[in-house]
Amino acid sequence: MTPAQHTIVAAVASRFGAKAAITDAADIAPWTTDWRGRYAGAAPAILAPNSTAEVAAIVGMAAAAGVPLVPQGGNTSMVGGATPPADGSAMILSLRRMNRIRSLSPDDGLAVAEAGVILADLHAAAEGVGRRFPLTLGARGSATVGGLVSTNAGGTQVLRWGTMRGLVAGLEAVLPDGSIHDGTAALKKDNRGYDLNQLLIGAEGTLGIVTAATLRLAPAIAQRGVAWVGLASPHAALALLRRIEAQTQAVESFEIVPGDSLALVLRHIPATRDPLSGRHAWHVLIEAVSASVDGEAPAALLERLLAPALADGLIEDATIASSEGQGDAFWKIRDSLSEAERAAGPAAQHDISVPVAAMPDFMIDGAAAVEARFPGAHATAFGHLGDGNVHFHVRAPEGADAATWYAEDAGVVTAFVNDMVVAAGGSISAEHGIGQMKVAELARLGSPARLAALRAIKAAMDPAGLMNPGKLVPLVDRAARP
Amino acid sequence: MTPAQHTIVAAVASRFGAKAAITDAADIAPWTTDWRGRYAGAAPAILAPNSTAEVAAIVGMAAAAGVPLVPQGGNTSMVGGATPPADGSAMILSLRRMNRIRSLSPDDGLAVAEAGVILADLHAAAEGVGRRFPLTLGARGSATVGGLVSTNAGGTQVLRWGTMRGLVAGLEAVLPDGSIHDGTAALKKDNRGYDLNQLLIGAEGTLGIVTAATLRLAPAIAQRGVAWVGLASPHAALALLRRIEAQTQAVESFEIVPGDSLALVLRHIPATRDPLSGRHAWHVLIEAVSASVDGEAPAALLERLLAPALADGLIEDATIASSEGQGDAFWKIRDSLSEAERAAGPAAQHDISVPVAAMPDFMIDGAAAVEARFPGAHATAFGHLGDGNVHFHVRAPEGADAATWYAEDAGVVTAFVNDMVVAAGGSISAEHGIGQMKVAELARLGSPARLAALRAIKAAMDPAGLMNPGKLVPLVDRAARP
Numbered sequence: 001m002t003p004a005q006h007t008i009v010a011a012v013a014s015r016f017g018a019k020a021a022i023t024d025a026a027d028i029a030p031w032t033t034d035w036r037g038r039y040a041g042a043a044p045a046i047l048a049p050n051s052t053a054e055v056a057a058i059v060g061m062a063a064a065a066g067v068p069l070v071p072q073g074g075n076t077s078m079v080g081g082a083t084p085p086a087d088g089s090a091m092i093l094s095l096r097r098m099n100r101i102r103s104l105s106p107d108d109g110l111a112v113a114e115a116g117v118i119l120a121d122l123h124a125a126a127e128g129v130g131r132r133f134p135l136t137l138g139a140r141g142s143a144t145v146g147g148l149v150s151t152n153a154g155g156t157q158v159l160r161w162g163t164m165r166g167l168v169a170g171l172e173a174v175l176p177d178g179s180i181h182d183g184t185a186a187l188k189k190d191n192r193g194y195d196l197n198q199l200l201i202g203a204e205g206t207l208g209i210v211t212a213a214t215l216r217l218a219p220a221i222a223q224r225g226v227a228w229v230g231l232a233s234p235h236a237a238l239a240l241l242r243r244i245e246a247q248t249q250a251v252e253s254f255e256i257v258p259g260d261s262l263a264l265v266l267r268h269i270p271a272t273r274d275p276l277s278g279r280h281a282w283h284v285l286i287e288a289v290s291a292s293v294d295g296e297a298p299a300a301l302l303e304r305l306l307a308p309a310l311a312d313g314l315i316e317d318a319t320i321a322s323s324e325g326q327g328d329a330f331w332k333i334r335d336s337l338s339e340a341e342r343a344a345g346p347a348a349q350h351d352i353s354v355p356v357a358a359m360p361d362f363m364i365d366g367a368a369a370v371e372a373r374f375p376g377a378h379a380t381a382f383g384h385l386g387d388g389n390v391h392f393h394v395r396a397p398e399g400a401d402a403a404t405w406y407a408e409d410a411g412v413v414t415a416f417v418n419d420m421v422v423a424a425g426g427s428i429s430a431e432h433g434i435g436q437m438k439v440a441e442l443a444r445l446g447s448p449a450r451l452a453a454l455r456a457i458k459a460a461m462d463p464a465g466l467m468n469p470g471k472l473v474p475l476v477d478r479a480a481r482p
Numbered sequence: 483m484t485p486a487q488h489t490i491v492a493a494v495a496s497r498f499g500a501k502a503a504i505t506d507a508a509d510i511a512p513w514t515t516d517w518r519g520r521y522a523g524a525a526p527a528i529l530a531p532n533s534t535a536e537v538a539a540i541v542g543m544a545a546a547a548g549v550p551l552v553p554q555g556g557n558t559s560m561v562g563g564a565t566p567p568a569d570g571s572a573m574i575l576s577l578r579r580m581n582r583i584r585s586l587s588p589d590d591g592l593a594v595a596e597a598g599v600i601l602a603d604l605h606a607a608a609e610g611v612g613r614r615f616p617l618t619l620g621a622r623g624s625a626t627v628g629g630l631v632s633t634n635a636g637g638t639q640v641l642r643w644g645t646m647r648g649l650v651a652g653l654e655a656v657l658p659d660g661s662i663h664d665g666t667a668a669l670k671k672d673n674r675g676y677d678l679n680q681l682l683i684g685a686e687g688t689l690g691i692v693t694a695a696t697l698r699l700a701p702a703i704a705q706r707g708v709a710w711v712g713l714a715s716p717h718a719a720l721a722l723l724r725r726i727e728a729q730t731q732a733v734e735s736f737e738i739v740p741g742d743s744l745a746l747v748l749r750h751i752p753a754t755r756d757p758l759s760g761r762h763a764w765h766v767l768i769e770a771v772s773a774s775v776d777g778e779a780p781a782a783l784l785e786r787l788l789a790p791a792l793a794d795g796l797i798e799d800a801t802i803a804s805s806e807g808q809g810d811a812f813w814k815i816r817d818s819l820s821e822a823e824r825a826a827g828p829a830a831q832h833d834i835s836v837p838v839a840a841m842p843d844f845m846i847d848g849a850a851a852v853e854a855r856f857p858g859a860h861a862t863a864f865g866h867l868g869d870g871n872v873h874f875h876v877r878a879p880e881g882a883d884a885a886t887w888y889a890e891d892a893g894v895v896t897a898f899v900n901d902m903v904v905a906a907g908g909s910i911s912a913e914h915g916i917g918q919m920k921v922a923e924l925a926r927l928g929s930p931a932r933l934a935a936l937r938a939i940k941a942a943m944d945p946a947g948l949m950n951p952g953k954l955v956p957l958v959d960r961a962a963r964p
Contacts, residue, residue: 108838188870191634199939387671388671449661453663460941
């Protein structure tokens with residue numbers, strides 16, 4: 001620990017209590033590595049403030065002393081976004097103790113949640129007042145509001161509700177100089193200059209520390225319907241989605257699953273079965289919901305929407321879940337895709353997006369191009385077709401040695417995939433962010449205008465570079481910074 | 483014209499043609515004053531590029547020569563946002579020749595429109611492909627896409643579709659150094675760092691020049707229903723809105739009209755009549771729409787929703803328009819409120835917002851506070867209750883001399899109103915922006931954290947201060963800038 005770090009730790013312990021300054025190496029260790037074990041960092045202390053004022057005080061001290069801080073919630077980043085640098089120069093600023101839901105207003109459809117509130121707890125609190133927070137993802141038992149905001153998280157309900165950006169009605173944050181930005185008032189219209197809330201969403205803690213968010217709540221689900229559809233191509237799937245969108249806003253999820261990925265799930269994941277009897281090159285899982293027990297049931301709606309598509313050959317087969325349990329079974333297939341892919345061998349995974357209309361071609365042509373360029377590799381794409389966002393996985397050739405392939409081939413594959421994404425006008429990070437993992441690729445592929453703007457904004461808001469150093473912004477030359 | 487200006491004008495005329503460089507004083511004059519005649523500016527030339535590349539070249543030349551530019555679309559700003567400085571130091575950069583709709587995709591629900599496309603033309607183009615661009619406002623015959631984006635415009639459909647921010651799926655802009663930011667790809671998920679599109683929306687041209695936008699289209703309206711409701715208070719109106727929102731998403735407009743404002747309309751605006759036979763302290767206009775000719779008609783929906791509110795006394799009376807013409811007549815009352823208020827005498831107008839839940843109290847208590855503080859003045863608020871945004875007008879006492887009142891009293895009234903807005907956690911600019919008119923009040927009332935961030939971002943992106951100088955950002959000391 002440097003003298004400057006020691007001074008801050010001592011001041012925090014003395015002013016805010018022992019819980020606010022963790023220095024025991026065993027307590028720190030679990031939080032210095034990402035959950036996938038790809039990044040190993042080091043931190044001499046975890047500072048764990050219990051209020052916005054305490055965060056502001058800590059950030060102010062760190063700014064004065066020139067000590068970097070790495071904000072951390074549930075530490076569930078897919079891109080090393082919450083892991084401190086390996087040199088121990090930064091301290092972790094944990095928001096986990098700030099886990100209060102300050103207010104819940106079902107009438108207004110708003111909740112004000114502190115940064116450390118765990119997503120699953122927010123779900124439960126919203127349900128407790130007859131509402132719902134309509135964003136979910138696999139890490140919901142650990143991921144926190146601050147991290148979800150700072151990474152502009154997505155998930156499986158983006159089709160209807162948008163990403164986190166669409167669900168944030170207000171923000172509170174501590175800026176790099178220790179000042180507090182109070183933007184929690186949920187103003188539907190506010191044109192007082194650059195929208196700082198929007199700037200902080202997805203900034204991965206590099207422009208300040210999100211301490212609380214005002215979040216939109218949706219009506220609770222009274223009924224849902226889940227369909228599993230077999231069809232010939234992603235093109236047919238998109239055409240089906242367009243037909244459905246023209247007729248209803250009740251569809252919240254539209255997830256595409258390739259036939260070979262389904263086969264992997266059936267092989268590797270216990271207690272799964274094919275929802276349809278025949279074989280299909282592609283499938284989609286569709287979920288429709290209703291906030292009312294009256295009116296057309298979502299299952300009936302899905303049946304009504306799918307019948308003509310079956311009749312005119314747009315789709316090959318379809319089944320509607322006849323119970324909640326069967327709907328859950330369909331979702332289990334979708335949610336097991338990554339695990340089944342992992343069981344099948346080493347793979348390079350890519351969280352990418354292209355314009356929705358371009359996605360079917362990208363899925364087919366992109367996979368073919370990868371397999372032509374890397375003989376024996378197997379490329380597959382699945383996920384959020386309706387968002388133009390798929391998880392594009394490239395499996396190593398059968399029998400490849402995992403360590404060798406990851407060390408020598410995976411990076412080349414990733415660069416090839418990212419080049420295709422850029423050529424298609426897409427994004428190399430759809431929902432996971434840049435973190436540490438994608439900084440170099442962003443530097444390689446970002447447009448000069450975008451990169452210059454990112455650097456200028458970062459330098460303006462955090463001139464000393466103390467906020468989550470090494471993440472998101474590809475700095476030209478770190479040593480040259482003031 | 484300075485030598486630097488002259489050099490740029492000559493280069494533009496030579497490279498891009500005579501139409502691109504307007505120097506005739508008579509042609510320039512109409513564009514140097516805002517439409518309300520409050521701000522008189524001067525400009526030695528209007529530069530009118532015809533493509534993004536031409537905009538980039540002009541901005542690059544201006545940056546190199548240190549010449550400020552004032553971007554302008556339809557020049558319909560309510561806050562002097564498009565009027566050049568009076569000293570003639572800046573040239574106007576008109577985007578009006580960039581008026582192409584580059585693409586229209588009804589399937590994807592997207593249009594790419596250049597900055598100079600007039601809102602009414604965009605409406606017509608969307609209708610031509612069976613869709614709709616769901617934002618409208620009084621100046622739709624002049625206002626352009628670039629201005630609507632740069633001011634994050636609102637209007638009467640924000641309740642359902644959000645402000646311009648919610649309708650922009652992508653942006654193209656020329657940044658202050660002349661580089662082009664191409665963010666027109668409509669990626670639903672894109673987490674590659676700070677969202678430059680979001681930063682440019684509402685930036686009033688102070689961070690660069692918006693040259694095109696990818697805009698979301700909504701389903702066309704097949705049927706609409708319009709209701710006029712009499713009720714006792716804004717509190718009853720908000721309670722009614724909450725009930726309606728819990729049952730339908732078909733309501734796109736919910737506008738509140740005070741009884742005395744209705745009386746002014748009936749007195750001053752020809753061919754208007756009271757939709758209801760009795761007198762009511764407050765009214766709301768509600769519009770519901772349907773994209774389908776099947777299913778429950780919006781008028782029937784409104785009747786079904788209003789009947790129980792009438793039965794249990796939440797509202798006093800209601801009528802549903804029985805024809806398109808009658809619906810238009812209800813809207814004419816709403817749309818004539820400003821004109822009727824003007825006819826009634828000098829007034830200070832305020833475009834303000836507070837959290838929706840706080841708006842009823844603000845409307846009642848705020849008006850009472852103003853009338854207590856300024857004896858004889860009459861305060862009234864009307865408009866977008868469901869957005870937490872009303873137009874808060876304070877009329878001078880009967881018989882007041884207009885010139886004297888505007889010169890001596892209106893500013894004091896405005897400061898008083900703005901103080902109340904800030905105390906209520908609201909915004910002194912809900913939908914009109916800051917422009918020139920509200921810069922001083924933003925400087926007086928903005929939080930130190932917000933003001934510092936605005937200044938830092940402005941200085942980072944536009945270090946020489948050449949983009950729409952004097953607008954939006956309250957600079958501490960212009961002379962001290964590098």
